[in-house]
Amino acid sequence: MRTTAVLDADERAVRRATHAARLRRATPYLLMLAPIVLLLALVVYPMVYNVNLSLRSYRTGEFVGLHNFLRVFDDALFIESIKATAVYIVLAVSIEVLLGLGLALFIHRTVTSGLLRSLFYVLMILPMVTPPVAAGVIARLMYTPNYGIINYLLHAVGAIQRDIEWLSTGPTAMFSVLSVDIWQWTPFVFLVAFAGLQAVPQDILEAAKSDGASSWNLFRYIEFPYLRSLLLLVLVFRVTDTLRVFDHVLVLTGGGPGSTTEFLSVYLYRVAFKFFNLSYAAAISFYVLIIASVVFTLLQRLLVTEAVM
Amino acid sequence: MQRLALALMVVMAFVLAVPSLNAQGLPPKPAKLTMAVVAGGETTGLKAILPIWEKEMGVKVELVEFPYPTLYEKLVTAFQANVATYDLLIADDPWMPKFGSEGWLTPLDTEFGYKRDADIFPVVYDLGTWPPPRGPVPPTEKGKARHLYAITLVGNVEFFMYRKDLVSEPKTWSDVVANAKKVHDPNKPFYGFVIRGAKGNPVISEFTPVLLSYGARIFDDNWKVVLNSKAAVDALRFFTKDLKQYAPPGVVNYDAAERAREVATGRAAQGFIWPAEITSIVENPSVSKVVGKMGYTLAPAGPGGKRGPLIGNWLLAIPKAAKNKRWAYEFILWATSAKVQKPYTLGGGIPFRKSVLTDAALNQQFRFLRAMAASLAAPAEWRPRTSEWSAVETIFGTHVNAALAGIESPEDAIAKAAAEIQKHMQEAGYYK
Numbered sequence: 001m002r003t004t005a006v007l008d009a010d011e012r013a014v015r016r017a018t019h020a021a022r023l024r025r026a027t028p029y030l031l032m033l034a035p036i037v038l039l040l041a042l043v044v045y046p047m048v049y050n051v052n053l054s055l056r057s058y059r060t061g062e063f064v065g066l067h068n069f070l071r072v073f074d075d076a077l078f079i080e081s082i083k084a085t086a087v088y089i090v091l092a093v094s095i096e097v098l099l100g101l102g103l104a105l106f107i108h109r110t111v112t113s114g115l116l117r118s119l120f121y122v123l124m125i126l127p128m129v130t131p132p133v134a135a136g137v138i139a140r141l142m143y144t145p146n147y148g149i150i151n152y153l154l155h156a157v158g159a160i161q162r163d164i165e166w167l168s169t170g171p172t173a174m175f176s177v178l179s180v181d182i183w184q185w186t187p188f189v190f191l192v193a194f195a196g197l198q199a200v201p202q203d204i205l206e207a208a209k210s211d212g213a214s215s216w217n218l219f220r221y222i223e224f225p226y227l228r229s230l231l232l233l234v235l236v237f238r239v240t241d242t243l244r245v246f247d248h249v250l251v252l253t254g255g256g257p258g259s260t261t262e263f264l265s266v267y268l269y270r271v272a273f274k275f276f277n278l279s280y281a282a283a284i285s286f287y288v289l290i291i292a293s294v295v296f297t298l299l300q301r302l303l304v305t306e307a308v309m
Numbered sequence: 310m311q312r313l314a315l316a317l318m319v320v321m322a323f324v325l326a327v328p329s330l331n332a333q334g335l336p337p338k339p340a341k342l343t344m345a346v347v348a349g350g351e352t353t354g355l356k357a358i359l360p361i362w363e364k365e366m367g368v369k370v371e372l373v374e375f376p377y378p379t380l381y382e383k384l385v386t387a388f389q390a391n392v393a394t395y396d397l398l399i400a401d402d403p404w405m406p407k408f409g410s411e412g413w414l415t416p417l418d419t420e421f422g423y424k425r426d427a428d429i430f431p432v433v434y435d436l437g438t439w440p441p442p443r444g445p446v447p448p449t450e451k452g453k454a455r456h457l458y459a460i461t462l463v464g465n466v467e468f469f470m471y472r473k474d475l476v477s478e479p480k481t482w483s484d485v486v487a488n489a490k491k492v493h494d495p496n497k498p499f500y501g502f503v504i505r506g507a508k509g510n511p512v513i514s515e516f517t518p519v520l521l522s523y524g525a526r527i528f529d530d531n532w533k534v535v536l537n538s539k540a541a542v543d544a545l546r547f548f549t550k551d552l553k554q555y556a557p558p559g560v561v562n563y564d565a566a567e568r569a570r571e572v573a574t575g576r577a578a579q580g581f582i583w584p585a586e587i588t589s590i591v592e593n594p595s596v597s598k599v600v601g602k603m604g605y606t607l608a609p610a611g612p613g614g615k616r617g618p619l620i621g622n623w624l625l626a627i628p629k630a631a632k633n634k635r636w637a638y639e640f641i642l643w644a645t646s647a648k649v650q651k652p653y654t655l656g657g658g659i660p661f662r663k664s665v666l667t668d669a670a671l672n673q674q675f676r677f678l679r680a681m682a683a684s685l686a687a688p689a690e691w692r693p694r695t696s697e698w699s700a701v702e703t704i705f706g707t708h709v710n711a712a713l714a715g716i717e718s719p720e721d722a723i724a725k726a727a728a729e730i731q732k733h734m735q736e737a738g739y740y741k
């Protein structure tokens with residue numbers, strides 16, 4: 001009897017050990033299961049669904065091959081929206097980077113008080129936390145010709161004799177939507193660049209200064225190399241954001257006048273939710289994906305080059 | 310005894326067969342009716358009568374409000390998913406072709422036996438009927454049985470307003486220009502005519518009465534695009550040159566709120582108007598400087614004497630997937646009844662019944678009601694009854710807006726719009 005009991009106990013111990021070993025082996029897979037399911041549900045399934053949608057007629061659901069993909073080459077509005085988006089991205093991102101970097105350098109070199117620096121940080125965060133729709137509504141009021149604050153100020157200083165119709169002509173409408181983006185996202189560049197400047201070793205700067213290096217040379221040869229990878233990251237973030245710019249544009253100009261501020265995202269919305277042509281919208285979304293991928297590949301190469309250097 | 314038992318059994322069987330119907334043939338009261346509505350002045354009257362309904366019927370109505378463009382998207386999404394999110398909805402009439410052709414609504418005639426009422430303008434029933442009882446019928450809808458799916462709640466129709474203390478009632482577009490010339494003074498500033506010119510729906514709502522009054526159309530009776538015509542170019546030239554020269558700066562981006570504001574603040578003499586803007590802004594003493602100074606009349610006539618008042622009713626309908634259809638129908642009957650339309654009007658609602666629009670006492674208080682009645686009786690013109698209207702309006706609205714901004718000439722704008730609409734309709738299967 002006793003021998004049987006010992007055998008049972010041993011068997012149970014072996015089973016427990018086997019079970020524990022199995023659990024140990026399975027744990028990584030179990031832990032991975034949740035993200036895999038999420039990935040399948042939120043990325044893979046929508047992507048496959050989108051591919052399927054883009055290959056069908058929006059009206060009948062019939063398979064139409066690459067029709068929706070080839071249609072863009074005959075779509076003047078799509079081409080115009082690509083051009084408008086390119087202008088917007090180049091102007092918005094370059095102005096934001098130049099302004100943000102300039103501001104960061106200025107504050108870094110002239111403001112030494114910790115309290116003041118903290119104050120700048122807080123002030124810079126405010127535009128970033130403003131919802132884009134709210135920013136668009138406020139800007140729309142500011143740019144209104146009759147009673148908007150911008151024309152009022154320009155009149156007050158004698159800069160204009162008659163109201164500027166900011167949102168009624170192509171160039172001024174583009175300027176207006178750009179101004180909101182620049183106001184809202186220059187602080188992001190500032191915050192990143194300012195944080196990067198804190199990491200520049202002071203002894204190197206001091207040594208360069210004592211060797212008679214100019215302000216420009218200090219920036220060009222000491223500070224900029226430290227900031228370079230950060231700025232490339234900023235570029236990635238800002239290009240992504242400007243590529244999908246939507247909210248404040250819709251509120252401010254609705255893509256007008258005509259189609260002068262109808263960026264890719266606004267055009268995509270129009271095709272999907274005004275024309276209800278989800279198949280063509282799905283095809284356009286793949287072009288957006290291709291454009292984004294090309295831009296990011298180029299930026300990534302710059303990052304890798306920088307890392308090698 | 311056996312007969313008595315048989316009779317009892319029949320009664321029991323009947324009671325068991327219709328356990329959910331009460332004495333009036335209504336199922337048990339639901340906890341509430343959920344209704345999707347547009348946010349804004351269009352629902353002021355509805356909100357005013359809801360307490361009366363809840364007191365009379367003991368059923369709460371919960372309003373779920375969305376801004377204009379969002380409401381359409383939310384409804385389409387709910388319909389496509391076939392979910393019983395809403396028991397009732399309020400829909401802009403140009404949405405009817407989409408909702409009707411997709412079969413997303415409950416027919417009120419066959420499902421509940423709705424009877425037509427002579428006190429309601431025929432155009433109101435035409436709007437809620439699908440396929441359309443007149444004009445071109447989309448190719449996919451030909452041969453389908455015609456049903457009434459919706460009844461107007463907000464009798465919106467676009468007509469004309471003018472400062473009666475400064476100018477005379479304009480009957481034609483020439484009168485409008487003469488009036489504008491007389492009072493226009495940008496230095497004051499005071500403008501002769503205010504335009505709702507923002508891209509898309511706003512500028513098309515504004516331009517369509519001008520286009521129609523010039524005898525132009527977008528489609529013929531076979532859906533062929535006939536927009537590229539001399540009449541359409543003349544209409545657009547008149548709109549973007551003759552009228553715009555008397556408009557405030559920035560009208561290219563003006564929507565209804567900006568237009569009503571210019572009039573209410575005493576800075577503009579004439580313009581189109583929808584009734585909801587009158588009750589909520591122009592004749593609202595708390596925000597307007599021109600209360601009692603405005604006259605209201607039919608949309609002005611074009612060179613050939615034609616007028617084109619545009620209808621834009623908001624319709625009450627029941628989704629096919631609704632949970633409480635019978636009670637929703639009861640609400641529609643109640644809210645559109647002559648009895649309720651009076652408190653509805655007094656509460657800031659836009660009525661649609663003949664008897665209410667021509668009621669002498671109500672006209673004393675709401676001076677625009679007669680202009681509304683005349684516009685509905687004209688009859689008011691509707692947007693082409695096609696589920697592609699949203700796309701057509703977007704295309705046309707982009708080019709009219711571009712012409713208003715001076716980016717495209719009237720000739721180019723009309724030609725481009727016509728070509729793009731033709732291409733879209735081709736793709737939508739309207740031509741073989």
